[in-house]
Amino acid sequence: MNDATDLLAAYAAGDTDPVEEIDAALGRLAAAHEALNCTIAVLGERARAAARDSARRWAEGTARPLEGVPFGVKDVIDVAGVPTTNGSWNHGRDGDPPAAASATVVRRLEEAGAIAVSKDATTEFAVGGPHPPRFGAVRNPWDPRRWAGGSSTGSAAAVAARAVPCAVGTDVGGSVRLPSAWCGLTGLKPTAGAIPRTGVFPLSWTTETVGPLARSARDVATLFGVLRGPDGADPRSLALPELDVPARDDLTGLRIAVPGGAFTELCDAAVAAGVAHLVDELVAAGAEVVPGEVPSAGDALPIGYQVVFTEAATLHRVDADRWDTYDPVVVRRISQGIVTPAVDYLRALQFRTELQRELDAVFAGADLVVVPTCPSTAPRLPDGTVVVDGQDYPLYAAQSRSTMLGNLTGAPGLAVPTGVAPDGCPVSAQLVAPPHREATALWAARVFQQRTAHHLAVAPSAV
Amino acid sequence: MSVPERAELAALAARLGFAVDDEIVDVMRAAVEAAEPAAARLRARPLPADGAADPAHGDRWSRP
Numbered sequence: 001m002n003d004a005t006d007l008l009a010a011y012a013a014g015d016t017d018p019v020e021e022i023d024a025a026l027g028r029l030a031a032a033h034e035a036l037n038c039t040i041a042v043l044g045e046r047a048r049a050a051a052r053d054s055a056r057r058w059a060e061g062t063a064r065p066l067e068g069v070p071f072g073v074k075d076v077i078d079v080a081g082v083p084t085t086n087g088s089w090n091h092g093r094d095g096d097p098p099a100a101a102s103a104t105v106v107r108r109l110e111e112a113g114a115i116a117v118s119k120d121a122t123t124e125f126a127v128g129g130p131h132p133p134r135f136g137a138v139r140n141p142w143d144p145r146r147w148a149g150g151s152s153t154g155s156a157a158a159v160a161a162r163a164v165p166c167a168v169g170t171d172v173g174g175s176v177r178l179p180s181a182w183c184g185l186t187g188l189k190p191t192a193g194a195i196p197r198t199g200v201f202p203l204s205w206t207t208e209t210v211g212p213l214a215r216s217a218r219d220v221a222t223l224f225g226v227l228r229g230p231d232g233a234d235p236r237s238l239a240l241p242e243l244d245v246p247a248r249d250d251l252t253g254l255r256i257a258v259p260g261g262a263f264t265e266l267c268d269a270a271v272a273a274g275v276a277h278l279v280d281e282l283v284a285a286g287a288e289v290v291p292g293e294v295p296s297a298g299d300a301l302p303i304g305y306q307v308v309f310t311e312a313a314t315l316h317r318v319d320a321d322r323w324d325t326y327d328p329v330v331v332r333r334i335s336q337g338i339v340t341p342a343v344d345y346l347r348a349l350q351f352r353t354e355l356q357r358e359l360d361a362v363f364a365g366a367d368l369v370v371v372p373t374c375p376s377t378a379p380r381l382p383d384g385t386v387v388v389d390g391q392d393y394p395l396y397a398a399q400s401r402s403t404m405l406g407n408l409t410g411a412p413g414l415a416v417p418t419g420v421a422p423d424g425c426p427v428s429a430q431l432v433a434p435p436h437r438e439a440t441a442l443w444a445a446r447v448f449q450q451r452t453a454h455h456l457a458v459a460p461s462a463v
Numbered sequence: 464m465s466v467p468e469r470a471e472l473a474a475l476a477a478r479l480g481f482a483v484d485d486e487i488v489d490v491m492r493a494a495v496e497a498a499e500p501a502a503a504r505l506r507a508r509p510l511p512a513d514g515a516a517d518p519a520h521g522d523r524w525s526r527p
């Protein structure tokens with residue numbers, strides 16, 4: 001079984017049941033953690049109890065849309081009764097108290113029948129480096145000498161290792177899409193506000209989103225359908241139009257722009273070939289390539305970091321007397337926000353509007369923008385450097401070049417695996433859509449995955 | 464283009480309630496320096512002419 005859709009079909013056919021599958025998932029998680037260091041907590045007892053209820057529902061004919069599907073939860077997202085560590089020694093002043101309630105996203109998945117099986121490793125506070133002091137680096141299932149990416153690092157590793165079919169993470173500068181790209185997964189950063197953040201430890205209110213990581217576009221569509229919509233608590237989450245992913249396999253009428261400039265000026269040849277391959281397949285399915293450039297995209301990363309780190313420094317000031325116990329990378333990164341002048345922060349928010357208007361101009365003639373998800377394959381451990389066409393680059397100079405645009409503007413982006421590079425690791429392209437047009441990206445990705453098998457490729461360290 | 468000297472940044476951080484050591488002050492200054500070209504481009508160009516100076520426009524864009 002590749003994905004949750006397959007698993008649900010197997011349940012429906014009576015080929016297996018949730019008790020058996022959750023038990024198997026817990027076993028795979030243990031093996032994956034042993035190999036990759038991907039798990040902070042296993043929710044064994046909780047998951048097994050839910051599995052018994054799920055099995056009963058399947059037997060009684062009252063199965064819900066995700067009945068019995070195991071999923072992982074990035075450990076910045078609350079699960080009732082379980083501590084949320086944020087990958088840190090410092091999440092609270094009283095040790096590791098359990099969360100009083102589940103985050104909206106966990107509650108919604110569980111109400112749809114899915115079963116949380118793990119709290120997955122995260123970089124510290126979803127902003128630290130590959131080596132969080134409390135839990136250590138998560139290795140990549142495609143090459144354990146490499147990092148799984150971050151910040152939804154354990155979630156991506158667990159899904160790519162096939163321990164679980166899906167997980168829920170957060171994305172402030174690419175933290176769902178980048179580990180998805182580096183682990184060969186399909187991952188969605190939705191439109192800002194589409195999925196409520198209630199019960200998620202905050203990093204940057206302007207740019208932060210919650211999103212699913214999975215092994216197929218069809219799974220992401222199902223998960224997004226469950227996760228989206230207002231919860232009455234997150235002020236950015238409002239009533240949404242219906243999610244209507246076209247069922248047809250013919251992309252006639254779909255217009256795609258493939259901008260260059262900042263998106264491609266630093267991009268490994270294997271990544272670029274993957275983008276071209278995706279475009280070719282979409283065109284073969286009926287799509288049309290149209291012009292479209294985002295002239296200011298090159299400034300999205302440095303200006304986006306100004307916004308993210310200013311907001312993060314504000315949020316972490318309450319613990320400023322304990323920064324000496326943080327991951328030093330967290331402090332190095334968010335300290336930029338301490339000294340970003342208010343006029344620059346506000347100018348950055350005005351730039352956000354300028355970027356949105358540049359995207360509006362592109363989307364006036366295009367339905368999707370296709371860009372690399374990131375310039376390289378997975379970073380190497382321990383230093384986290386990436387290699388682009390044989391040359392080393394620091395992680396943070398390279399990783400979010402194409403993803404921060406979506407965080408800063410609020411536009412949705414879907415990372416889609418497009419093949420394997422000569423180094424044996426996955427490459428990825430990103431489908432960027434207008435606000436609340438995730439369905440268009442999910443449609444194109446599903447058609448691409450029906451025509452190709454990249455999303456079915458199994459990592460060497462899969463369990 | 465110039466960015467504040469490290470002592471100035473350290474004093475600002477302390478005034479705002481952040482205790483940062485010398486290494487972090489150096490890192491802060493390097494980060495400010497790295498962002499400066501993009502920030503300077505923004506400072507130098509006029510604001511969007513049609514009222515978009517209010518950040519609420521940025522929030523509105525992603526509302527359904």
